Each structure stands twice: as C-alpha cells, then as structure tokens.
Amino acid sequence: MKLFKYRFFACKVFVFIVFLSFLHVSAAFTTVLDETAPGLTMARQATHSAKLWITSDHSKHEILQQEFTSGPEVTKACLYCHSEAASQFHKTIHWTWLDPNVDKKEMIGKGGYSVNNFCINLISNEPRCTSCHAGYGWKDQTFDFTDQSKVDCLVCHEQTGTYKKFPTGAGNPVTEPTVFKENGKEYLPPEWNKVAQSVGRPTRKNCGTCHFSGGGGDGVKHGDMDSSLMKPNKALDVHMGEDGQNFDCVRCHTTVLHNIAGRTYSTPAATSRKSLIEDDLTSKITCESCHSSSPHKSHSKMNDHTDKVACQSCHIPEYARVNPTKMWWDWSTAGRKKDGKPYEEKGEHGKAEYSSKKGSFVWEKNVKPEYFWYNGSIYSLTARDTIDPSKIVQVNRPLGSPDDVNSRISPFKVHKGKQPYDKENKTLLIPHLFGKKESGAYWADFDWKKSLASGMEKAALPFSGEFDFVETTYVFPTTHMVAPRENALSCNECHTNNNSRLANLGGFYMPGRDKSNLVNTGGWTLAALSFIGVILHGFIRIFTKSKPKKEK
Structure with a gap:
C-alpha cells in the first residue's frame, strides 16, 4: 500500500505542475501592461519633459543682420561662429548619401550604385532627387562635396516653416515665384534674413519635410512615416502624439557631431543594446536604451521575448494607419x-x-x-x-x-x-x-x-x-x-498554426505555431499514464479498503 501512496502522491505533484504551467501560459496571453513597469519608468526619466538650454538668440547676432541673397551666403555666416559644423557634416550620411563605414569605392548608398524599386537610382537624375539633399547645387557628378558653403544649414534648423527647396532645383530654393506643374504649388524665394535668424533645434517639420515624402510623395516609401506624423495623436504614435509624450524626431535620433542615429545600410544604427542606466551616453535609437531589456514588470514571460523579438514587432500591429x-x-x-x-x-x-x-x-x-x-x-x-x-x-x-x-x-x-x-x-x-x-x-x-x-x-x-x-x-x-x-x-x-504572423520564418521552434511529434507524443503519453495511474490507484483503494475494526 505504501507503494500506491507514493505513486498517488507523485501523480498529484505532476497534475499540480501541469496546472501551474497552464496558468503561466495563460498569463502570457494577455497584453495589458503594468503602469509601473520598470521600462516605462526609465523611458520617462530619459525623455520626458526635457529642458533645452537655449543660450543664444540668433536674431540678435550682428552677422545675421546683413542682407543675404543665397543659401551659401547664409552658410558662410553660420560658419563664422559654428566653425566646425560643415566639416563635421561632410562626414555624415546626410551629406554623402553613402554608407560612411564602407570603402567609398564600393559606392554603397543612394548617392552611389545602390538601387531601389522606386525611382531606382540617383545617377543622371540628380536635380530632381537632390531636392531633398542638405546641400546646394548637386545637379550632376561635378558637385564639389568639399565645399563647406554648399552645406544647407537652414533645411534642418530654420523654424519659420517658410523655407522650401524647389522639387527640381538640385537642392536650391527658387529665386522668383514659381509654380511646380506636378503638384500645382507655388514656391516663393526665401526671406533669407528671417529664416537665418530663426534657426534652432530641428523639429519634426524639419525632418519630415524630406523623410515623410521620400520617393516623390507623401508616404510613398516607408509606410510608418508620412505627413500624419506632423501632428499625430498618441493613438497613432505614443511617443510623438501631441496628446502624449509629444517627442520630436531628435528625442530618439540622438546626434553626435552632426551624425544622426539611424539606419545606415550595411552599418547597424546601433551596435549596442545598452540602456541609459548602464551607460548614460548611449544612443536612444533602440527601444532598450530607454525601456531596458526587461520592460514588463507583471508579465515576466514577455521579458523572455526581448532577446529574440524586437519591441516593434508587438507594438506596431499595422503601419500606414492614417495615410496610404x-x-x-x-x-x-x-x-x-x-x-x-x-x-x-x-x-x-x-x-x-x-x-x-x-x-x-x-x-x-x-x-x-x-x-x-x-x-x-x-x-x-x-x-x-x-x-x-x-x-x-x-x-x-x-x-x-x-x-x-x-x-x-x-x-x-x-x-x-x-x-x-x-x-x-x-x-x-x-x-x-x-x-x-x-x-x-x-x-x-x-x-x-x-x-x-x-x-x-x-x-x-x-x-x-x-x-x-x-x-x-x-x-x-x-x-x-x-x-x-x-x-x-x-x-x-504569432503562437498559432492558423495564420500566424510569423508563418514565413523557419529554422526555430515556436510553441503554438510548430508541432514536434516527439514532444507531442511524449507529453500525451505522460498525461495518459498519469491519468491511468490515478484511476488504477482509485480502484485499488476501493477494493483493498480495510473494514473498520469492531469495538470490543
């Protein structure tokens, strides 16, 4: 009988473990996050209510009071104080349109031999494509990339919202009012002094002017970037929403010496997934930098995913949610x-x-x-x-x-x-x-x-x-x-064998999506044996139950 008791105890333990596992898996299938999640706290510490120490009013600078007639003239005035800015910018991907960490002879990038399936390539099409270049006059392959006066400081820094390059002007604004036939819009010459004196930290309008309209129109290329992000609500983007965190692009695309964190072809945007707690100088370009690798407090199973699943995979269910x-x-x-x-x-x-x-x-x-x-x-x-x-x-x-x-x-x-x-x-x-x-x-x-x-x-x-x-x-x-x-x-x-979002990914086992005959057979065999053991033990107890002794 002792042997049966030990078996019954073992069965109870097994059933209890199976029950706990079921609860654990069930808990993993919830999407509600704890408001006190450590990643959320860290993100708020890193990015919320940032104070910008503005120490200069450019409208008061004497050098910006002169009459300007062109962009290069403004740039020369900028360089009078910001003497290293152009040489820094010349080393960035925003200037070369080439991967900065690959041999220039390879010409990897949209400024070289790399192709896409939109307008395909820049070469021979420079005046149109370079309307979004942060420079003046890249109209053909004779453009002088060493000329510091060709850097367009205003396209990233002016804050009047009136500064516009002409769509076929090789990066130059118009010199007289001009209507662009394709969109019917009129382009006016800049008020050079006004825009020069307005300069400040780049806003999403500065960035979005080009990045929201890549490929020749609003939302053409990226899908997750278009004009809806100029003034989004948090339902569209929890970081940029005006009724939420209201981040500008540069809150995450942090910048060092004019190098703006972001994707650069074969070179990763970030080579480290450190958080700001580990290194307060780390770039904010990855989710982990602010949210850490353990952002979910109440759902530890979700934290088990962060070494294999990007945060964006779960938190961007669809893109192009406003504009096509x-x-x-x-x-x-x-x-x-x-x-x-x-x-x-x-x-x-x-x-x-x-x-x-x-x-x-x-x-x-x-x-x-x-x-x-x-x-x-x-x-x-x-x-x-x-x-x-x-x-x-x-x-x-x-x-x-x-x-x-x-x-x-x-x-x-x-x-x-x-x-x-x-x-x-x-x-x-x-x-x-x-x-x-x-x-x-x-x-x-x-x-x-x-x-x-x-x-x-x-x-x-x-x-x-x-x-x-x-x-x-x-x-x-x-x-x-x-x-x-x-x-x-x-x-x-994802964890389903019916229309899983990850159906196209192979080479690894994912519960719910994939089946293993060995695992399934072993699991069902253990469950069946446990059930049989419990039933047998019950019958044995019934038929071997000793009669109560009569009192003398």
Missing part, C-alpha cells in the same frame, strides 16, 4: 498615352494608380508588417551586381538569423514592383528619368532604350542594349507609429 503607402510599382506599364499625351489616373485613396511617366501603382492602408530576423544591417544590391531574373529579385534584404545574438524578429514594409534589367549582363539598370527632351530622359522622351543607355553611360556601367522587366522586392524597417499598449499584439497572433 505605396506597396507596388510596375515600371513595365509606363509609356501609355491618351490622344498622344501622357496621363494619370487616380484610384482608391485618391492616389494615382497609373501614370504614363511611372507605370502602375497599388496603395494600401492599415498594412500588417512582414517579419524577418534582423541584426541591424541590410544588404543592398548595386547596379554592378549579377541577378537571377528567373526569380523575384531582392533589391535589399535584412541580415540576421535565429543563431545571431544580435538578431531580433523585426517588422518590415516590403515594397514590390517591376523594374528594368539587362538581359545579357543580368544586372539591374539605371534609367535616366529626369531631363529635357532629346536628352534621353524617359519622362521627356518616353523611350526606354535611350533612357537606359543614357543612365548607364552616366554611371559608367555597361549596357548590352537588350532589356526586360523583372519583379523585385525592397524592405524598410518599421519603427514608427508605435501603438498604445492596449493595441499591442496578443500572443496568439
């Missing part, structure tokens, strides 16, 4: 005309779904991200790299793996499209898009062969003359539009 973003761009359909003239047709969301100049588009709102292992580095194809046109070409891709300690499962926008490639050389081609008639510019002549020959010639790259279009993908990390905690993903969005 472009998800498909097919260059192969460009060139159609009506009555011999180029035309444009608008579709859903009031956005162009066809343009003679650019082809076909698809726009979407409230888009679920796609997820990849990401260590902070992105591999980018260049116009010199060989491709396999029989497959969908990844123009860029995130680097990382389940075995990489620096990798996290991270959310991305994946933009798809079709773009030209060289059928003989098996390389992606650079088209000459912007220019005058008879220059080979596609938007003027609508001749693909001439456009591609001109673009590749200016890039000093070979072109066989034979071309076609290949389907491609291009990724953008999704890091903005962080939703309120109550809108974070529930665990069963």
Whole structure:
C-alpha cells in the first residue's frame, strides 16, 4: 500500500505542475501592461519633459543682420561662429548619401550604385532627387562635396516653416515665384534674413519635410512615416502624439557631431543594446536604451521575448494607419498615352494608380508588417551586381538569423514592383528619368532604350542594349507609429498554426505555431499514464479498503 501512496502522491505533484504551467501560459496571453513597469519608468526619466538650454538668440547676432541673397551666403555666416559644423557634416550620411563605414569605392548608398524599386537610382537624375539633399547645387557628378558653403544649414534648423527647396532645383530654393506643374504649388524665394535668424533645434517639420515624402510623395516609401506624423495623436504614435509624450524626431535620433542615429545600410544604427542606466551616453535609437531589456514588470514571460523579438514587432500591429503607402510599382506599364499625351489616373485613396511617366501603382492602408530576423544591417544590391531574373529579385534584404545574438524578429514594409534589367549582363539598370527632351530622359522622351543607355553611360556601367522587366522586392524597417499598449499584439497572433504572423520564418521552434511529434507524443503519453495511474490507484483503494475494526 505504501507503494500506491507514493505513486498517488507523485501523480498529484505532476497534475499540480501541469496546472501551474497552464496558468503561466495563460498569463502570457494577455497584453495589458503594468503602469509601473520598470521600462516605462526609465523611458520617462530619459525623455520626458526635457529642458533645452537655449543660450543664444540668433536674431540678435550682428552677422545675421546683413542682407543675404543665397543659401551659401547664409552658410558662410553660420560658419563664422559654428566653425566646425560643415566639416563635421561632410562626414555624415546626410551629406554623402553613402554608407560612411564602407570603402567609398564600393559606392554603397543612394548617392552611389545602390538601387531601389522606386525611382531606382540617383545617377543622371540628380536635380530632381537632390531636392531633398542638405546641400546646394548637386545637379550632376561635378558637385564639389568639399565645399563647406554648399552645406544647407537652414533645411534642418530654420523654424519659420517658410523655407522650401524647389522639387527640381538640385537642392536650391527658387529665386522668383514659381509654380511646380506636378503638384500645382507655388514656391516663393526665401526671406533669407528671417529664416537665418530663426534657426534652432530641428523639429519634426524639419525632418519630415524630406523623410515623410521620400520617393516623390507623401508616404510613398516607408509606410510608418508620412505627413500624419506632423501632428499625430498618441493613438497613432505614443511617443510623438501631441496628446502624449509629444517627442520630436531628435528625442530618439540622438546626434553626435552632426551624425544622426539611424539606419545606415550595411552599418547597424546601433551596435549596442545598452540602456541609459548602464551607460548614460548611449544612443536612444533602440527601444532598450530607454525601456531596458526587461520592460514588463507583471508579465515576466514577455521579458523572455526581448532577446529574440524586437519591441516593434508587438507594438506596431499595422503601419500606414492614417495615410496610404505605396506597396507596388510596375515600371513595365509606363509609356501609355491618351490622344498622344501622357496621363494619370487616380484610384482608391485618391492616389494615382497609373501614370504614363511611372507605370502602375497599388496603395494600401492599415498594412500588417512582414517579419524577418534582423541584426541591424541590410544588404543592398548595386547596379554592378549579377541577378537571377528567373526569380523575384531582392533589391535589399535584412541580415540576421535565429543563431545571431544580435538578431531580433523585426517588422518590415516590403515594397514590390517591376523594374528594368539587362538581359545579357543580368544586372539591374539605371534609367535616366529626369531631363529635357532629346536628352534621353524617359519622362521627356518616353523611350526606354535611350533612357537606359543614357543612365548607364552616366554611371559608367555597361549596357548590352537588350532589356526586360523583372519583379523585385525592397524592405524598410518599421519603427514608427508605435501603438498604445492596449493595441499591442496578443500572443496568439504569432503562437498559432492558423495564420500566424510569423508563418514565413523557419529554422526555430515556436510553441503554438510548430508541432514536434516527439514532444507531442511524449507529453500525451505522460498525461495518459498519469491519468491511468490515478484511476488504477482509485480502484485499488476501493477494493483493498480495510473494514473498520469492531469495538470490543
């Protein structure tokens, strides 16, 4: 009987452990976070109610009282006091548009041979593309990157909101009132003295003027950045919401010597995941820097995810939640005309779904991200790299793996499209898009062969003359539009074998999504044996129960 008692006790212990495990798993499937979470406290200490020590009123500086007639004149005045600013800025990605930590000969970046599946490449299209360059006059490959007076201090620092570069002006504002045909907007010459005397710390308007409109329009490229972030509420972004923390971009994109923290192609935006408590000089560019690697106080199981899952994966359930973003761009359909003239047709969301100049588009709102292992580095194809046109070409891709300690499962926008490639050389081609008639510019002549020959010639790259279009993908990390905690993903969005958000990720075992016959068989066998043991023990107790002794 003692043997049976020990077995019964062991069964009780086993059932109790199974019950506790069930409670633990159930607790993990809640998304409500404790208001006293240590990460939240640290974030508030690091970023809330920052006091800016403004020690200078630029409107009182004598050197800014002179009459200015151009941007370079203003820059020279700035450098009179800020003598090192331009030399610092010349070393940054905002100036070179190249990965600063890769040999310049490799030309990795949008200022070099890297390509995308939007307007494809800068070369031969400089006057249009460089309207968002923080410099003056990058109209072709003769631009002098060593000239300090060419740095545009105002585009990042002026605070009047009136300073605008012309969309095709190679980074220059207009010198007289000019209407831009594409959007019908009138651009006015800057009031140089007024904007020069207004300078201050960059605001989201300074940053958003270019970054919200990358690719030629509002929300075209990133999906998680568009004009809705100029004045968002916290339902759209808990950090930037005007009714919440009301952060400007530079609260997280911290800056050292004009180097602004952020993604830089193959170079990670951050090489350390330290928190500000560990190192008060660390960049705030990662979530961990403010929220630490243990942000959830009441739900320790969630903290077990932070070494494998990026915070953004759970806290940005969808992007493009206010304005649509472009998800498909097919260059192969460009060139159609009506009555011999180029035309444009608008579709859903009031956005162009066809343009003679650019082809076909698809726009979407409230888009679920796609997820990849990401260590902070992105591999980018260049116009010199060989491709396999029989497959969908990844123009860029995130680097990382389940075995990489620096990798996290991270959310991305994946933009798809079709773009030209060289059928003989098996390389992606650079088209000459912007220019005058008879220059080979596609938007003027609508001749693909001439456009591609001109673009590749200016890039000093070979072109066989034979071309076609290949389907491609291009990724953008999704890091903005962080939703309120109550809108974070529930665990069963991923831990399920039915439409799991992580269905495309393999190479690792994830409970709820994946099945292991060995584990399942072993678990059910133990459960069955335990149940049988309990039943047998009950029957044995019933049939072997000793009768009570009669009292004498």
